[in-house]
Amino acid sequence: MDVLLSDEEKMVASSAREFLEGECSTNLVREMESDPIGYPSELWKKAAEMGWTGMCLPEAYGGQELPLVYLGLVMQEVGRALAPLPLLSTVVTSMAILEGGSEDLKQELLPAVTAGDVVLTWAFSELDPRYQPETVNLSAKEQGDYFVLNGAKMFVDYFAASDYCLVVARTADASSVNAGLSLFLVDSKSDGISHSQLKTLAKDQQCEVVFNDVKVHKGRMLGALHGGWPLMLQLLDLATVLLCTQMLGATRMDAEMAIDHAKFREAFGQPIGAFQSIQHTCADMIISIDGGELLAYEALWKMDNGMPAQVEVSQAKAFCNEKCIAVVRNSQSIHGGIGFMMEFDLHLWYRRVTAWAMRLGTSYEHRERIAHALLDVPGKVVLGQPVPVV
Amino acid sequence: MDFGFTAEQQKLRQDLLDFIKQNVTAEVIAEMDAAEDEMESSGQSRQLGHRGPLVSALFKKIEERGWFGYSYPKEYGGQGGDRVSQNIIEEELLRVGINIGLAGSGAPAIMAAGTEEQKRYYLPKLIKMEYYFALGFTEPHAGADLAALKCRAIRDGDHFVINGQKMYTTSAHFATHIYLMARTDPDASRHDGISIFIFPMDTPGLTVRPLWTIQNNPRAPRGTCYGDARSNEVFFEDVRIHESCLLGKENQGWRVGSMGLNLDRVGASRYLRSVRRDEDIVNWLKSNDFGGHSPAHNPAIRDKVAEMWIEAQVCRLMTLRSMSIVERGGQFSYEGSAEKVWSPEHGVRTTEAITQMLGPYGSLLNGSPYAVEKGVFAHNTMGAFQSGINHGSVQIMRDQVAKRGLEMPSLRRAQKVK
Numbered sequence: 001m002d003v004l005l006s007d008e009e010k011m012v013a014s015s016a017r018e019f020l021e022g023e024c025s026t027n028l029v030r031e032m033e034s035d036p037i038g039y040p041s042e043l044w045k046k047a048a049e050m051g052w053t054g055m056c057l058p059e060a061y062g063g064q065e066l067p068l069v070y071l072g073l074v075m076q077e078v079g080r081a082l083a084p085l086p087l088l089s090t091v092v093t094s095m096a097i098l099e100g101g102s103e104d105l106k107q108e109l110l111p112a113v114t115a116g117d118v119v120l121t122w123a124f125s126e127l128d129p130r131y132q133p134e135t136v137n138l139s140a141k142e143q144g145d146y147f148v149l150n151g152a153k154m155f156v157d158y159f160a161a162s163d164y165c166l167v168v169a170r171t172a173d174a175s176s177v178n179a180g181l182s183l184f185l186v187d188s189k190s191d192g193i194s195h196s197q198l199k200t201l202a203k204d205q206q207c208e209v210v211f212n213d214v215k216v217h218k219g220r221m222l223g224a225l226h227g228g229w230p231l232m233l234q235l236l237d238l239a240t241v242l243l244c245t246q247m248l249g250a251t252r253m254d255a256e257m258a259i260d261h262a263k264f265r266e267a268f269g270q271p272i273g274a275f276q277s278i279q280h281t282c283a284d285m286i287i288s289i290d291g292g293e294l295l296a297y298e299a300l301w302k303m304d305n306g307m308p309a310q311v312e313v314s315q316a317k318a319f320c321n322e323k324c325i326a327v328v329r330n331s332q333s334i335h336g337g338i339g340f341m342m343e344f345d346l347h348l349w350y351r352r353v354t355a356w357a358m359r360l361g362t363s364y365e366h367r368e369r370i371a372h373a374l375l376d377v378p379g380k381v382v383l384g385q386p387v388p389v390v
Numbered sequence: 391m392d393f394g395f396t397a398e399q400q401k402l403r404q405d406l407l408d409f410i411k412q413n414v415t416a417e418v419i420a421e422m423d424a425a426e427d428e429m430e431s432s433g434q435s436r437q438l439g440h441r442g443p444l445v446s447a448l449f450k451k452i453e454e455r456g457w458f459g460y461s462y463p464k465e466y467g468g469q470g471g472d473r474v475s476q477n478i479i480e481e482e483l484l485r486v487g488i489n490i491g492l493a494g495s496g497a498p499a500i501m502a503a504g505t506e507e508q509k510r511y512y513l514p515k516l517i518k519m520e521y522y523f524a525l526g527f528t529e530p531h532a533g534a535d536l537a538a539l540k541c542r543a544i545r546d547g548d549h550f551v552i553n554g555q556k557m558y559t560t561s562a563h564f565a566t567h568i569y570l571m572a573r574t575d576p577d578a579s580r581h582d583g584i585s586i587f588i589f590p591m592d593t594p595g596l597t598v599r600p601l602w603t604i605q606n607n608p609r610a611p612r613g614t615c616y617g618d619a620r621s622n623e624v625f626f627e628d629v630r631i632h633e634s635c636l637l638g639k640e641n642q643g644w645r646v647g648s649m650g651l652n653l654d655r656v657g658a659s660r661y662l663r664s665v666r667r668d669e670d671i672v673n674w675l676k677s678n679d680f681g682g683h684s685p686a687h688n689p690a691i692r693d694k695v696a697e698m699w700i701e702a703q704v705c706r707l708m709t710l711r712s713m714s715i716v717e718r719g720g721q722f723s724y725e726g727s728a729e730k731v732w733s734p735e736h737g738v739r740t741t742e743a744i745t746q747m748l749g750p751y752g753s754l755l756n757g758s759p760y761a762v763e764k765g766v767f768a769h770n771t772m773g774a775f776q777s778g779i780n781h782g783s784v785q786i787m788r789d790q791v792a793k794r795g796l797e798m799p800s801l802r803r804a805q806k807v808k
Contacts, residue, residue: 001399001474002392002714003707009391069391259796274799279792280785286795287728294707295700301393315700367696368689374672374699375686381672383665384706 003294005073013073019050020081026345032084037161038205039084039119047085048116057094061110067304068238069297072245079249082348084204086119086158088246092239093120093166100183100222100231109164109185121188122166122235123153123209131236131361133179133229138211140169140182147171147184147221149192149214155359159195159207162188166235167211172226183228185220186211202355237313238303240360244296244316247356248289251324254349255285258331272334281330288323295319311373311387314366321357321366328353393710399475405455406482413451414486418444419612422487427609429564430600430620448488449519457483458490459517462501467514473717477709480658485666487612492516493657494781496523496569496588499650503586503638512567512588524565524591526556526624527647533558534783536571537580537644541626543572543587545633545640550574550587552595552629558780562598562622565591575641586643587635595629598622604772608756611764615663615737616773616780651782656716656726661709663777664737667770668702670763671695671744678762685747694747698740705733724795727787734777734784741767741774 005013023043032038047053055071057063071091078087094113097105097120112118128135138151149169159165165188172180186193192214195207223231259282262273272278299312328350332339339346374381377388395403421442441449452458460476462468480491492498497516500508515521532539541554552572562568567590575583591598601621610617638646672695675686685691708729715725744767745752756765778784792798 001395001710002717003710004714004718005391259798263797263799270802271799273792274801276785276789279796279798280788282796282798283724283728283731283788283791286724286791287732290711290725290728291704291708291732294711295703297391298393298703298707301391305394315703318696319700319704364693367693367700370696370699371692374695375675375692378676380676381669383669383702 003297009070009073012070013077016050016052016074016077017080019046020077020083024081024083026082026348029082029084029348033203035084038158039086039161043083044085044119045116047083047087048114052087053090053094053116054110054114056091057098057110057114061098061106062114063110068300069304072242072297072300075242075245076249076252079246079251080253082250082352086121086161086205088239088242089121089157089162090119092235092242093122093164095238096122096166096183096222096231096235097185099234100228101185102219104219105185105222118163119158119161120164120166121156121158121162122168122239123156123159124168124232124236125154126152127154129154130365133181133232134174136168136170136181138167138169140171140184140216142171143215145218146215147182147218149184149186149211149216151211153209153211155198156195156207156209158205159188159209160197160205164188165209166222167216168228168232176226178227179229180226181228181232182225183222183231184216185222186214186216190214190216200355202352204352204355233310236360237310240317241296241299241303241309241313243356243360244292244320245300247320247324247353248292248296250349250353250356251292251320251327252289254328254331254346254353255282255289257346257349258282258285258334261335278334281334285327285330288327292316292320292323308386311370314361314369317361318363318366318370321363324353325357395474395478399478402475403478403482406457406479409451409455410482410486413448414488415444418448419487421445423609423612430606452483452490453518458519459492459497459513462492462497462513462517466501466509467517473713477658477713481662484658484662485613489659490519491657491659493659494525496525496650499569499586499646500588500637502649503646507634508588508637521566522561522564523567523569523588524559524562524622524624526559526562526568526570528558529555530557534786536647537584539571539573539584541570541572542576543574543585545574546630548633550631550633550635552587552626552631554626556624556626558601559598559622559624560618560780562591562624563600563620567591568596568624569637571643571647574643578641581644583641584643584647585640586637586646587631588637589631589635593629593631595627597625597627599625605769608758608765610769610773611756611766613666614766614769614773615666615741616776617769656709656712658709660730660733660777661705664705664733664774665702665740667737667740667744667767667774668698670766671740671747672699674763675747680751691747694743698736698743701732701736701739705729705736708732724791727782727790727794730782730787731784731791734774737770737774737777741770745771 051064052074054063055066056068059065126135126137140147140149165186167184167186169182171182174180192212195209198206200206262278263271265272295316299309299316302309302312335346338344373387381387421444425442456469457479459468460471460479461473464470483490495516500512529539543550543552570587573583574585603619603621605617606619609619712726712729748762751762752767754761754765755768
């Protein structure tokens with residue numbers, strides 16, 4: 001037991017930070033807010049060369065086979081720099097392909113992911129934004145060697161940039177075993193697909209995607225027919241905890257900006273950082289971020305060690321949702337008026353952290369998942385021992 | 391990063407659980423309770439007098455298993471083991487009300503600043519709980535601002551003569567020794583004229599008077615966060631001690647003291663104090679209801695239970711972080727202070743939340759008809775906030791996070807506007 005970073009982990013984090021400090025300015029971040037695909041392809045290529053896209057993929061597919069904790073450290077730096085990269089959507093989808101794809105599909109796509117040649121994403125949510133299987137209505141009907149998809153998806157990350165999209169479809173009744181869902185890897189440029197950009201607080205890439213008689217070959221199904229939900233849950237848990245690390249990186253940067261500001265901004269003949277009201281606020285901000293990091297990395301560590309981590313993922317996200325928002329809000333408050341001027345950079349972090357907190361499970365959803373595990377399963381709970389997963 | 395325990399550590403925990411099941415019987419607990427009652431009323435049960443035959447036998451068994459002072463070096467009576475294992479031992483025993491933890495014992499400071507002779511004399515006895523220190527820091531006008539302390543030690547050849555008063559000296563009525571912070575150079579700056587002395591409580595001129603806390607009558611049930619019914623004032627009237635009682639160098643007591651305080655904060659006891667109620671309420675809700683209606687079905691309560699559970703995990707993880715820093719032999723920057731803000735405040739939040747789940751039943755004290763879990767939640771309402779006051783208040787801790795961790799500036803004197 002040693003919850004501090006090892007030398008190797010520190011190196012991965014610091015080289016990622018150095019790289020992004022050199023390559024990703026806030027000018028670039030601003031530029032991408034109005035870009036049709038929302039990411040610079042040169043930076044994406046370089047990120048792949050840094051090994052980020054294939055970090056946790058097996059060496060057989062060109063990856064480095066590193067633990068997920070390392071990916072968390074990189075995502076933290078991506079969040080810190082607000083790097084406009086489809087990294088989260090690509091790596092998480094690639095892990096699902098690794099888990100549930102045919103060998104042919106893995107050979108075709110995973111080396112391309114590692115090389116930075118493809119962008120991947122996934123589509124789960126529809127009108128009802130909860131992460132529950134019964135919210136999925138998009139249908140997939142078998143037709144010979146193909147499935148035909150009809151329906152619409154919401155909040156699809158980086159869809160406009162994507163080459164392939166993992167689509168969660170209903171193939172059987174919601175009351176059936178495993179909730180009757182199947183997963184298909186669809187070519188994003190297939191006939192019958194149309195998309196429109198949603199305008200978000202973060203000014204990032206979120207699409208509504210409509211599927212109108214979209215044909216996808218059977219070989220592009222991930223996992224078993226009607227058996228997609230467990231795999232999707234895994235994907236969602238990984239995406240959620242990685243989003244936490246991304247949020248935490250951004251939030252820590254935002255807090256550091258406020259602390260630096262407080263050290264030089266003067267009022268009443270003092271740097272405002274000498275006042276206890278400011279000092280105590282800053283102390284609470286750092287304590288919150290530290291707490292979030294510990295929760296998120298424990299979840300990733302458990303995944304790396306093959307342990308159930310659903311409760312841990314929910315702990316991290318529910319905590320980060322509320323604490324990260326509180327930190328960036330306090331940071332705005334410490335900055336005063338300049339903090340919400342368009343020309344000043346702080347809002348870039350504020351708008352993203354708040355928007356990210358709304359995705360991949362609200363505080364209420366995650367806390368209900370924890371409450372269910374704590375209260376609805378017989379047997380005593382002991383802090384520090386795993387809570388039974390249901 | 392490694393959040394797991396080794397196979398040996400996991401086995402150690404299982405051994406402890408088995409040991410506790412076999413040896414910590416209701417009779418043992420009853421004997422401990424009776425001894426504490428007696429101690430509080432007489433205030434004269436020093437030198438192990440508070441251990442009855444059953445408890446003495448239990449401590450003998452704990453010693454035989456090598457669980458005392460697990461991470462302390464063998465030459466000082468410890469086992470030379472790792473800090474994490476020591477924490478496992480402390481945690482499991484404390485869960486059943488047996489505190490063999492060395493946090494708050496003065497042992498970490500003696501280990502860090504003591505002479506070889508002091509280490510060999512004190513540590514083996516502290517480790518086996520044969521000696522116990524009262525911590526003589528706070529005074530009537532020096533609490534949060536500890537460096538304002540006035541208790542005076544005047545050198546007289548190779549002796550010191552002490553006059554003054556200490557307050558809120560929690561364990562003075564059963565301690566064998568005192569760990570005293572006193573002013574040795576009134577002309578030096580506030581922090582530079584302080585020294586630490588360690589000497590027996592029965593030294594002539596030292597008297598102890600009880601201060602009764604709000605937990606007195608009825609006694610708080612075992613496991614309450616700060617359920618102590620008694621604290622004390624300690625008076626020093628021409629108390630004469632030899633200079634060999636100095637811990638660390640003369641006039642350098644501030645550094646020794648604050649380092650000791652930081653190390654004393656690490657461990658199972660503060661962690662458990664803050665999170666025990668989270669376990670209690672979940673387990674209570676699972677198997678109890680009010681006449682058929684279970685609060686566990688109320689969505690608002692479920693949400694709150696989960697929120698508090700997450701906060702409790704942060705307490706646990708911050709304890710592990712402090713432990714990792716100690717284990718690496720490192721110094722705290724702000725991490726110990728951060729834990730000392732988060733955990734006590736969580737303890738308060740969760741206690742308040744739980745009493746709102748229980749409604750008026752939450753107010754029933756130990757011994758009352760219908761008391762929930764022996765009234766532990768009502769007693770915690772009187773105890774949890776104390777955790778945010780003593781050993782460095784949460785406000786002082788936030789100062790330290792800001793100053794040491796974030797390097798934020800100090801106030802300047804107001805300048806005249808020209």
